[in-house]
Amino acid sequence: xxxxxxxxxxxxxxxxxxxxxxxxxxxxxxxxxxxxxxxxxxxxxxxxxxxxxxxxxxxxxxxxxxxxxxxxxxxxxxxxxxxxxxxxxxxxxxxxxxxxxxxxxxxxxxxxxxxxxxxxxxxxxxxxxxxxxxxxxxxxxxxxxxxxxxxxxxxxxxxxxxxxxxxxxxxxxxxxxxxxxxxxxxxxxxxxxxxxxxxxxxxxxxxxxxxxxxxxxxxxxxxxxxxxxxxxxxxxxxxxxxxxxxxxxxxxxxxxxxxxx
Amino acid sequence: xxxxxxxxxxxxxxxxxxxxxxxxxxxxxxxxxxxxxxxxxxxxxxxxxxxxxxxxxxxxxxxxxxxxxxxxxxxxxxxxxxxxxxxxxxxxxxxxxxxxxxxxxxxxxxxxxxxxxxxxxxxxxxxxxxxxxxxxxxxxxxxxxxxxxxxxxxxxxxxxxxxxxxxxxxxxxxxxxxxxxxxxxxxxxxxxxxxxxxxxxxxxxxxxxxxxxxxxxxxxxxxxxxxxxxxxxxxxxxxxxxxxxxxxxxxxxxxxxxxxx
Numbered sequence: 406x407x408x409x410x411x412x413x414x415x416x417x418x419x420x421x422x423x424x425x426x427x428x429x430x431x432x433x434x435x436x437x438x439x440x441x442x443x444x445x446x447x448x449x450x451x452x453x454x455x456x457x458x459x460x461x462x463x464x465x466x467x468x469x470x471x472x473x474x475x476x477x478x479x480x481x482x483x484x485x486x487x488x489x490x491x492x493x494x495x496x497x498x499x500x501x502x503x504x505x506x507x508x509x510x511x512x513x514x515x516x517x518x519x520x521x522x523x524x525x526x527x528x529x530x531x532x533x534x535x536x537x538x539x540x541x542x543x544x545x546x547x548x549x550x551x552x553x554x555x556x557x558x559x560x561x562x563x564x565x566x567x568x569x570x571x572x573x574x575x576x577x578x579x580x581x582x583x584x585x586x587x588x589x590x591x592x593x594x595x596x597x598x599x600x601x602x603x604x605x606x607x608x609x610x611x612x613x614x615x616x617x618x619x620x621x622x623x624x625x626x627x628x629x630x631x632x633x634x635x636x637x638x639x640x641x642x643x644x645x646x647x648x649x650x651x652x653x654x655x656x657x658x659x660x661x662x663x664x665x666x
Numbered sequence: 667x668x669x670x671x672x673x674x675x676x677x678x679x680x681x682x683x684x685x686x687x688x689x690x691x692x693x694x695x696x697x698x699x700x701x702x703x704x705x706x707x708x709x710x711x712x713x714x715x716x717x718x719x720x721x722x723x724x725x726x727x728x729x730x731x732x733x734x735x736x737x738x739x740x741x742x743x744x745x746x747x748x749x750x751x752x753x754x755x756x757x758x759x760x761x762x763x764x765x766x767x768x769x770x771x772x773x774x775x776x777x778x779x780x781x782x783x784x785x786x787x788x789x790x791x792x793x794x795x796x797x798x799x800x801x802x803x804x805x806x807x808x809x810x811x812x813x814x815x816x817x818x819x820x821x822x823x824x825x826x827x828x829x830x831x832x833x834x835x836x837x838x839x840x841x842x843x844x845x846x847x848x849x850x851x852x853x854x855x856x857x858x859x860x861x862x863x864x865x866x867x868x869x870x871x872x873x874x875x876x877x878x879x880x881x882x883x884x885x886x887x888x889x890x891x892x893x894x895x896x897x898x899x900x901x902x903x904x905x906x907x908x909x910x911x912x913x914x915x916x917x918x919x920x921x922x923x924x925x926x927x
Contacts, residue, residue: 452749456756462724463918465760488713495717499726657724 454479458661464643469664472537480537480661484529492659497559500639500656501566507636509571516602516633517567518624518652520640521578521589523660525564525598526554532662540663549580552588556596560639560658564598572636573602577623577645579616579665582606616665621648715740719922725904730925733798741798741922745790753920758820761900761917762827768897770832777863777894778828779885779913781901782839782850784921786825786859787815793923801924810841813849817857821900821919825859833897834863838884838906840877840926843867877926882909 454476460466472480483489509515522528531548535541548554567574576598580589586606593599611619627633628650635652638645641660715737721727733741744750770776783789792809796802809815828835837859841850847867854860872880888894889911896913899906902921 452752453756455749456753459720459723459753459920460756460760462720463920464724465757465917488716491713492717492720495714495721496726499721656726659720659724 450475451479458483461661461664462657462659467643467664468666471539472661472663476661477537481533483661484533489659493557493559496656496658497563500563500637503637503654504563504566504570509573509636510634513571513573514633515571515636516573516575516627518575518577518627518635518638519560519564520642520645520658521576521580521593522554523557523641523662524639524645524658525557525560525576526592526596527557528554529662530555537662546581546584549585549592550588552592552595554592554596556598561597563639564601567637568600573633575603575605575627575633576601577605577620578607579619580606581612582608615644616642617644617648620645621650624648624650624652711736712740719744722922722925723918723920728904728925729927732800733922733924737922738798742794744922745794750920754818754820757917757919758824761824761898764898764915765824765827765831770834770897771895774832774834775894776832776897777834777836777888779836779838779888779896779899780821780825781903781906781919782837782841782854783815784818784902784923785900785906785919786818786821786837787853787857788818789815790923791816798923807842807845810846810853811849813853813856815853815857817859822858824900825862828898829861834894836864836866836888836894837862838866838881839868840880841867842873843869876905877903878905878909881906882911885909885911885913 454473457466457473457476458480461469507515519525528545528548531545531554535544564574576593578589586604589606590604593601593604605623607619611622624635624638628635635650636654638652638655639658640646640655641658642665643657644665646655646657715734718727718734718737719741722730768776780786789806789809792806792815796805825835837854839850847865850867851865854862854865866884868880872883885896885899889896896911897915899913899916900919901907901916902919903926904918905926907916907918
């Protein structure tokens with residue numbers, strides 16, 4: 406039994422909740438169309454997808470091939486309605502606090518390693534169009550060839566800060582060098598990522614190797630052969646951040662869209 | 667301008683949202699009392715606390731001394747209203763899937779390492795009473811001395827499975843051995859954690875060392891001196907799971923209550 410006073414309180418609460426939704430989603434239309442899809446909504450289903458997303462970020466969920474079917478709507482909402490941006494900005498704040506307390510030595514050997522896909526450049530439009538389905542190498546190659554991936558602004562700001570402070574920035578990507586080098590460097594350039602020290606992509610000898618092994622080998626070379634000190638390492642995949650010579654500090658950019666081993 | 671039809675749709679949505687809240691919090695009273703405190707609610711403030719929590723789980727936020735003041739209510743709700751349980755169970759499912767595909771060798775050297783505090787035994791009651799404030803060694807010691815930490819049931823189930831499958835389970839804790847060994851082993855026993863291979867606590871020579879260094883040293887001994895193979899490692903802190911000899915696979919149990927370096 407609900408008293409009259411309680412009923413009124415409930416209605417008032419409903420209005421407050423509704424106001425929250427509208428504020429969060431930036432528009433009534435979106436809120437009305439997808440009431441249960443926002444990661445911030447109270448649906449139990451979403452709470453399960455939230456658990457899954459946190460497991461991905463904590464590297465507890467590994468080797469998954471696609472976003473679980475019940476979470477496709479959740480991931481779309483997460484990426485587009487604000488929470489991804491908030492999460493990303495929070496991580497960038499952590500990186501900024503760390504960058505603030507370190508300096509690049511005059512010898513020019515203090516380096517940062519940044520991943521490209523969904524670290525510097527966003528593939529959200531592509532993965533959304535594929536409904537976060539299984540990896541499709543030729544379709545992805547076609548998408549990447551266009552050189553039209555939007556830059557991820559908060560990462561560009563970090564990139565500029567690092568260069569301003571005298572760090573050498575290495576962009577390290579598992580993309581195929583032979584076929585994607587030109588479009589990738591043009592895409593980076595057009596999105597403001599210019600003046601990096603080196604763009605390192607997957608050469609033919611590393612084809613078929615896991616990203617983790619390939620990137621470990623590249624970092625090993627930077628450190629052991631070239632003498633760089635990797636002061637920071639930023640990527641959206643744990644395979645960017647684990648293995649050998651990962652650097653003094655690693656930062657995981659959120660990405661619930663796909664998993665790269 | 668909102669049309670009459672849209673207005674109706676919005677009210678209907680509000681009712682749906684309200685129903686979700688009531689269902690999730692298990693009662694109207696809770697939902698009405700704390701509309702903005704549930705991690706699943708749509709408050710922008712909570713969304714910021716969600717970002718922070720995910721950063722903790724992904725090891726992006728390090729060295730924090732207390733839960734950020736605006737997130738104390740959020741963390742309380744997270745830990746008590748269901749999402750922590752859901753997150754924990756999701757991680758346990760991942761562990762179970764991994765345990766399913768590995769076997770313990772007949773030589774008796776396949777081992778698992780489990781942390782104790784907020785992995786096997788819960789300190790939620792203590793930290794909640796302290797409002798997730800700064801670490802207070804003597805107060806925590808008094809709490810631990812009671813030997814009354816509730817066991818964490820899903821971890822106990824894993825513990826039983828591991829023993830059933832023939833793995834040797836090592837409980838590895840940064841708790842002080844001299845003062846807390848007896849109450850800790852009694853607490854474990856009373857909560858069902860019996861028959862472990864060894865309870866390893868911090869002996870006087872490791873006092874003052876970081877948990878990460880102490881635990882690395884203990885694992886190194888297990889592997890190099892005793893010949894064990896660490897097949898899995900479960901902890902609520904990244905310092906349980908990083909360093910040397912971490913094991914074939916590590917699993918991070920959620921804990922937004924405190925940070926141990």
